[in-house]
Amino acid sequence: MKRYLQSLVLFLFCHAVVQAQALLPAAVNTDPAKALVVLPEPANPALPSLILIGHSTVRNGHDDGQGKGPAGQWGWGNPIANYFDTSKINVVNRAVGGLSSRTYVTSGHWQRTLALVKKGDVVLMQFGHNDASAINDTSRARGTIRGTGNETEEIDNLLTKQRETVHSYGWYLTDYIAQIRAKGATPVVVSLIPRKRWSEDGKVRRNAGDYAGWAKEVAQREKAGFIDLNELAARRYDEMGRDEVMKLFPLVTPDESVHTNWAGADLNARIVVGGIRALGLQTLVGALNERGKAIPANEDERPVVDAAAVKAEQAANSALPTLHLVGDSTVKSGGAGGHVGWGERIAPYFDAGKANVVNHAIGGRSSRTFYTEGRWQRVLDQLKAGDVVAIQFGHNDGGRIGDPAMKGRASGPGTGPETVEDRKPDGTVEQVHTFGWYMARYVQDAKAKGATVVVLSPVPHRDAWQDRRDFENFAQWGREVAQRHGAQFVDLTMVITEGYRRAGAGVVDTYFSDARTHTNDAGAAFNAQRVVAALRSLPGGVVDKWLSAQGRQVEGVKH
Template identity: 40%
Template sequence: MYKIKFVVFILFSCLILSHCTSARKEKPTVYLVGDSTVKNGQGDGAGGLWGWGDFIGQFLDSTKVNVENHALGGTSSRTFQDLGLWDSVNVKLQKGDYVLIQFGHNDDGPINDNHRARGTIKGIGDETEEIDNILTGKHEIVHSYGWYIRKVVTEAKEKGAIPIVLSPIPRNKWVNGKVPLNNTSYGLWAKQIAEEEEVTFIDLNTAMAMRMEALGESKITGTYFYTHDHTHTSAKGAVMASEVIIDALKRSSNSLVDFVLEKPTINLPKKRNLFLVGDSTMADNGDKNAVGWGVHLPSFLDTTRLQVINKARGGRSSRTFTYQGLWDSVLQQLQPNDFVLLQFGHNDAGNVDKAKFRGSLPGIGNETQEVVRPDSRRETVHTFGWYIKKFIKETKAKGAIPIVLSLTVRNEWPGGMVEQRKDSYVKWAQEAAKAENAIFLNISDSLAVKYQALGKEKVAHFFPKDHTHTGEEGANFNAKIIANSLKQCSECNL
């Protein structure tokens, strides 16, 4: 009987030991705590903005370590803790986990106001300020920035986790070709806490600023940061910050380096395609005196998220773009959620049954005309609106988004007013779009208003070749107006 009990005890002990051993072999977790520069919004790239915490996991071996991004935009070292966000991480911490800590961008705000009340006392001391929080209505004792960072560090260490303190990411502000550092404020204070607590410090601020300066302001702005936001990075900027962090880890003695991949594959968010379908007023014609606005449109768009594919072709009408198979080549490439900008009209007024055989029938109806082409092939010619509706329907069938634009205006001023084809191609484009429940933008009117304001003499410089085709200056001007129309179009989602 004693032997049986002993065997059972041994087996039970082995099971417990096996379970404990198994638990110890579970992957550690890298917890990220910080503000919007670590995780912007929901971490889905809304507005093209990303935090470095959204990409750093791609540099680590996911078979050996997990990454959880608990950062929240708008928080400071103080409010991250007041909101209980640090507690939600701390309660899960286990021995061998890692905590990457980056705050500072929001700590410089007011300590007490009715807007955010998120500021902290400057420095790393034990000074306090007792307040009745106007925003929350709570009585509160506010501490220094360093006090809050130290609290996270010490509580992580108590759990056997490994804290790593980072200085705040630099802002995209330039002074005489240099990116100002925060090495006398939050970057310094973060470093001091790390040194006093004997944990790894990564000077993200200085190291990333050096990378930015090596590329120069013109290459950084619009690619790694946007012109309208000097604090939050694009996907490429977030990857750059991650690379800086990983490089610093490689130079440290921190054990997290053991999980860094030698040759990581970095996947940026998939770009959506924007197809341009039209004639020479949109196309890249290889002629500096006849430049389509589509050539300059990418400079007004976020090309880190949107790929512009200019399929416009000079001399084409809605009819010939179809007949020559150019539209089919667009259809073959279309993917769900792509965009298609459709703009025809300049060449649709040509001959229907004579050279250049590119005219379409007027209107948007179902009328047809049989034409015998020079090669003896017969062609059924449809109305301008019929072709536009065909483009719309087939774009939608691919799950893509058609946007119909009226044709551009010419440099013609009958009666001192900018010429528009309001009673023909502008009208028919709008009617065709309405018939197929597609978005329509009256670019003709938008351009005419701007041209009228500039005056005939200034606009003449936009058209160095003829009254239809713009040069570089005119194409850039038109592209800016069209981009602005797309921006103001809420249903376009561009």
């Protein structure tokens, strides 16, 4: 009887504890020092582990989407597991919502997580959103000192009632890196995801000037792996357009600007996988499943080709009409790095006895720099009545004007007359126009010469054609310019996308020579055929009379 009563008391106590935890008010659960979360542990300790630490944009709440399915709030640490073979690696998401780089330590979560880290593991850390909070208050007390220095602040923590030494954001990241390495594991710093906010220039706001930049600084200083999720995701957002970006966040909470829904979390997860591939982390790369292997490594550099190394092309027979091609490296790469542009494989579709094909494109240029470098004037010098000019820009027009990473190529968003000042290192100031302004100038100048102009939207990226459209903004702006100024328009993005979808992912993946942008010879040939098909579909048979026997075999695009 005594043993029965003891068992009954123990049962009632445990039941009361469980009920009390279930009934705790939200205000208690959001206190980082009292966070009631059950975090996963490695399913198979014999396997290496990918361990994730961070806050709610990595693991949101109870990691269940608040019971709302894909429409709820999700962190990218959940869908990233779908890209790994769990028979080869554990994916362990130990992030906790509401925490900062500081409170992940002071709440005890880091100590418990570090106990699971072993030699051969990889630990990805993403903090920043919550580090900007107050250093000391009665709500969260989770802020860190801005920057990456060694300065400290002594506080009597109003929340924990403890004396505490608070360090900088960079100090905490550095400490994580050191402790991970002491365990024989590999640390990787991931910059925070961008918020759903836009700057005055229409681009998604980056954090290169604060937490994303500080994360990169620490990673470089400590020679740790770094994935710039902030910049890479923002770049994708810019390419997708505002309407499509809105779909990556919970529609039931339109004011939500930080936490993504499942679609947004999956996009971020794929970017992180691309970062893992770019870093060459073999423990992780070797554990990718077929879905993971299909994600290309992130491409961080889009080089500007040295103009002196590119020979200007001229029409072979000036008495004949000419098809002039204007664009970037996706139109002409010259074979560097195995890259070939579609403009380099289009000539066989035209009869050299009826028309010239002249490829003026050059790698690394945007609608802005092709104009400011005087390249467009050189095209005009060759242009004559009866010629056709096909113009494709967009790949290098994105990004923030004035950001050194954009290498002076970014144009303004839209098609309006507004300008943005770009102050150069030498003190000169350039008035940068919108993408549409430059494209309109090309159309007007060419038409004044008696030429026909075809505006093309950009060829799609390697990772952006299967389940969504790429370059929505640039296609819209290109169409507006063409309609407004009397040019023809081809949505080349979708013409090629539809071709890719018919070919299938296994085939399309063999068409690229790098992570995202440039095609190899086979890809260039495929795209060139699609360009010819698109040109054949234009009203008035713009180029039909110039086609070779091979060109006449290509059917126009069905609309």
